[in-house]
Structure formats: C-alpha cells, structure tokens
Amino acid sequence: MSATQIPVGGKARISALNMVGQEKRRLMDLGFVPGAEIERVLDAPLGGTIAFRIRGTVVALRDNQTDKIEVTPCKN
Amino acid sequence: MQELKQVSKACDACGSCSAGDKIVPMRRTEGSDFLIALAGNPNTGKSTVFNALTGMRQHVGNWAGKTVVREEGAYKFRDKAYRLVDLPGTYSLLSNSVDEEIARDFVLFGRPDCTVVVVDATALERNLALVLQILEITDRVVVALNLMDEAERHGMKIDDRALARDLGVPVVPMSARSKKGLLELAATVADVVEGQVALRPHRIAHLDPELDKAVVSLVREIEREHPGILNARWIALRLLEGDVGVENELRSGTLGKPSHGTLSLAGGQ
Numbered sequence: 001m002s003a004t005q006i007p008v009g010g011k012a013r014i015s016a017l018n019m020v021g022q023e024k025r026r027l028m029d030l031g032f033v034p035g036a037e038i039e040r041v042l043d044a045p046l047g048g049t050i051a052f053r054i055r056g057t058v059v060a061l062r063d064n065q066t067d068k069i070e071v072t073p074c075k076n
Numbered sequence: 077m078q079e080l081k082q083v084s085k086a087c088d089a090c091g092s093c094s095a096g097d098k099i100v101p102m103r104r105t106e107g108s109d110f111l112i113a114l115a116g117n118p119n120t121g122k123s124t125v126f127n128a129l130t131g132m133r134q135h136v137g138n139w140a141g142k143t144v145v146r147e148e149g150a151y152k153f154r155d156k157a158y159r160l161v162d163l164p165g166t167y168s169l170l171s172n173s174v175d176e177e178i179a180r181d182f183v184l185f186g187r188p189d190c191t192v193v194v195v196d197a198t199a200l201e202r203n204l205a206l207v208l209q210i211l212e213i214t215d216r217v218v219v220a221l222n223l224m225d226e227a228e229r230h231g232m233k234i235d236d237r238a239l240a241r242d243l244g245v246p247v248v249p250m251s252a253r254s255k256k257g258l259l260e261l262a263a264t265v266a267d268v269v270e271g272q273v274a275l276r277p278h279r280i281a282h283l284d285p286e287l288d289k290a291v292v293s294l295v296r297e298i299e300r301e302h303p304g305i306l307n308a309r310w311i312a313l314r315l316l317e318g319d320v321g322v323e324n325e326l327r328s329g330t331l332g333k334p335s336h337g338t339l340s341l342a343g344g345q
Contacts, residue, residue, distance in 0.1 A: 021318060029168035031202045055202040 003069035004050070006040040012071035013037050019068045027065070031055045037074060099262050101131025102150040108159035110269045113182055115210065116194035117203050118165030121222040123147070124252040125194055126162040129262065153262045161188070169209045170319070177321075184213060184307050185332030189269045192261070194220045197227035197234055197249070207243065211277040213310050217245045218264050225251040244276035290316060298326070306332065 006012045014036050017024050031054045032038070039053040044060070051060040061069075116122045127133055130149025147162035163182055164175035183191055193210055195203035200221075210217055221236055240247035246264045250257025267273045282288055294312035298305060305311070311331070314322040325331035 022320075025168075025170055025317075025319075029170060029205065031205065056199040057202055 001071060001073075003038065003040075003052070003066045003071045004063060006038070006071065006073070008040050008043060011037055011039045011074040013074055014069060015072050016070040017068065018070060019065075023065070027061075027069075030059055031057070032059075032069065038069075038071070097154060097259055097263060099129055099258060100152040101129070102152055102157060105148050105150040105159045108150055108157040110156060110158050110189040111187065112158050112160050112265060112269075113186065113188035113191045114160060114162045114194060115179055115183055115191055115206070116163075116165060116220075117167055117196065117199075117206060120165070120194045120196040120203065121252045122165065122194045123162055125192070125220060125222065125250075125258075125261070126160060128252050128255055128258050129158075130160055151262070154266055156266065158262075158265070161186070166206065168206060169213075170314070170317075181332055183210060184310065187306075188214075188216075190216045190218060190265050192218045192220050192265060194222050194252075197221050197223045198230055198232065200234065208278065208280065211243065211245065212279060213307050215245075215275045215277050216268050217275075217277065218261070218268055219243060219245060219247045220252075220257075220261055221247055221249045222252055224249045225254060225256070242278060244278045246273060287316070302326070302329070 001012075003012065003014075014032060014034050016034060017027060017032065019027075036054060041051045041053050041058055043050050048063055049060050050063065050066055051058050053059075114122050114126055126147060126149060129151045131151070132147075132149045148159065149162075150157060150159050152158070161182060163179040166176040166179040168176070169180045169183065182188070191210055191214055193207050195207060207217070207219055219239070221234065221239070224234070227234060234249070236247045236249045246268065248257055248261045248264050250261060252258065264273075268275070282291075291309060291312045294315060295308045298308045298311055302308075311322060311326060315326070322331065
C-alpha cells in the first residue's frame with residue numbers, strides 16, 4: 001500500500017520508493033530507505049502534507065511524494 | 077593547595093595526556109599547518125564547535141548564496157596552527173542545493189587534512205548516513221559525537237567505543253555547548269593529521285561485479301579526460317546514478333574548481 005494510507009498515529013515499514021533520480025535521492029538522504037520504519041505523526045489542517053517520524057526526526061512530505069512511497073503495515 | 081599546584085605543574089611538563097593541552101584561538105588563518113573541515117547534518121552544533129575552538133562568534137546559516145563569505149577560523153594546539161572551515165549543514169554529499177554543494181565540494185575537492193563530522197547523538201541513525209558517505213571518500217575523519225548531554229537527558233546510552241570500532245575512525249563524545257570534550261576533539265584531530273592513529277574506515281562493499289566493472293572503466297576515462305582529478309571513483313558512481321548536476325560540472329570542467337562555490341582556499345591564500 002501507499003504511505004498515504006497509513007492511519008494517523010500508525011506505523012509502517014517502507015518497502016519501495018516508486019520514483020527516480022533526484023527526488024528519490026533526496027528522500028533516501030533524509031532516511032526514507034526500504035526497511036525503515038515511518039510513523040504518520042500528523043496531517044496538515046488543509047491537507048496536502050503529511051508529517052512522518054523517521055529515525056527520530058519529523059519530516060513533512062507532500063501527498064504527491066507520499067503516494068510513491070510503498071509501505072507494509074507494522075504489527076505494533 | 078600546595079600539592080595541587082605541584083600536580084598542575086607536573087601536568088604542564090608532561091605531554092602524555094591531554095590534561096596539559098590548551099586550545100588557543102587565533103585571529104589569523106594564514107600560514108596554518110593544517111586545514112580542517114567541519115561537516116555534519118543541519119543543527120548538530122557545527123557552529124558551536126567552531127566557535128568554541130576558534131573563539132569566534134559566528135552565527136549559523138550565512139551560506140544563503142554562492143558568493144557568500146565562508147566561516148573560517150583558526151586555533152593553535154600543541155604548537156600547530158589549525159585552520160577550521162565551518163561548512164553548511166548537509167544530509168548528504170549527493171544532493172543539489174547550493175549550500176549542500178558547497179559542503180560537498182569542500183569535502184571532496186578542498187583537500188582538508190582532516191574532516192570532522194559533527195553528529196547529533198540523539199539522532200545517530202539518521203546522522204550516520206553522511207558519515208558513511210564521507211568515509212567513502214576520505215580516511216582522515218573524526219566523528220564528533222555531539223549533544224551527548226541531550227542524549228543523556230533522554231536516557232540514551234551510546235557505546236562510543238563500539239561505534240569507533242565499527243566505523244574504523246575515532247569517535248569523540250562531547251557537548252560543545254557546555255565545552256565538554258573540546259580538548260579531546262582537538263587532541264584526536266591532532267593525532268589524525270600527524271598520522272598517530274590507525275584509520276580503517278568502514279566502506280560499504282559493492283556486491284555487484286557488473287557495477288564494479290562499469291566503475292573501473294569509467295574511472296579510467298574520467299582520469300584520461302581530466303588528469304589529476306580528485307575522487308574519480310565518487311564521480312563515476314554519480315554519473316552511473318544519472319546525477320545531472322555532476323555530469324554538467326564535469327563536462328564544463330567546473331567540478332571542484334575555485335570558480336565553483338568556495339574552493340579558493342585549497343592551496344592557501
């Protein structure tokens with residue numbers, strides 16, 4: 001599933017980044033790599049942006065990027 | 077009191093530990109013996125470390141454009157003068173924003189004698205990505221494990237020895253804000269530039285033999301076209317990745333050249 005489908009407060013593990021080039025590079029630099037756990041921390045009030053906790057840091061992404069992050073839900 | 081005085085005198089006379097060492101901030105950066113780069117993720121305390129070593133009061137973040145005055149200072153330690161360059165915070169050596177390019181170019185092509193990577197002890201996992209990237213291109217690295225006070229407050233314990241062993245370079249726990257660990261950092265940097273430490277930087281093995289073959293042949297071509305170029309292997313990997321920025325700079329010959337960014341200090345003033 002896509003990372004946009006993680007419920008608020010829920011966690012998931014990244015399985016793939018469906019993008020190429022600089023966009024993928026940037027996300028990987030920030031820690032969004034396959035195997036990493038992300039938590040949906042909060043949503044922007046008017047939508048369009050979601051904040052994720054990754055490796056101890058909160059990073060906000062636009063939905064068009066979040067769409068391309070493939071995840072599998074975590075058990076806990 | 078009398079005894080204490082004697083002890084401190086004995087310390088001054090003996091060079092075997094860092095207790096008698098002093099960091100003396102210097103006004104001038106010319107004629108220094110060693111060039112040290114300060115790299116790290118944003119907000120890890122690079123400028124705090126910089127200010128503490130050089131006695132300067134630079135503000136963070138004056139790297140907003142290409143013609144910016146770089147933060148540079150100097151200090152004296154064990155009779156050697158160190159020129160310290162404070163680089164903009166960067167998550168990676170692979171990205172394309174201007175300030176990150178300045179940091180990248182300096183580490184790659186500025187020929188620092190040692191690169192100090194300041195890492196945030198409370199977000200170690202994220203910070204180590206940059207450390208690994210820097211270890212790919214240079215042996216002479218010291219990891220400054222900063223914000224240890226913050227980490228302790230969060231109940232975190234960090235095994236800095238195991239970290240140093242795994243990374244293959246020295247790791248210095250410190251809290252630059254409260255000036256803890258500065259002498260140890262200066263002493264470790266001194267040991268590295270003087271060749272007193274065995275450095276075995278951790279390198280990620282490229283498992284794909286096809287990739288290795290491509291890298292080797294590309295390196296040969298890059299070096300033929302650009303004799304004397306530094307870090308051809310790193311450049312080859314970027315080209316294979318499809319990094320358009322690096323490709324254009326290599327074509328135009330501006331990659332790591334003084335005209336590009338802030339590299340005029342490579343050979344001194």
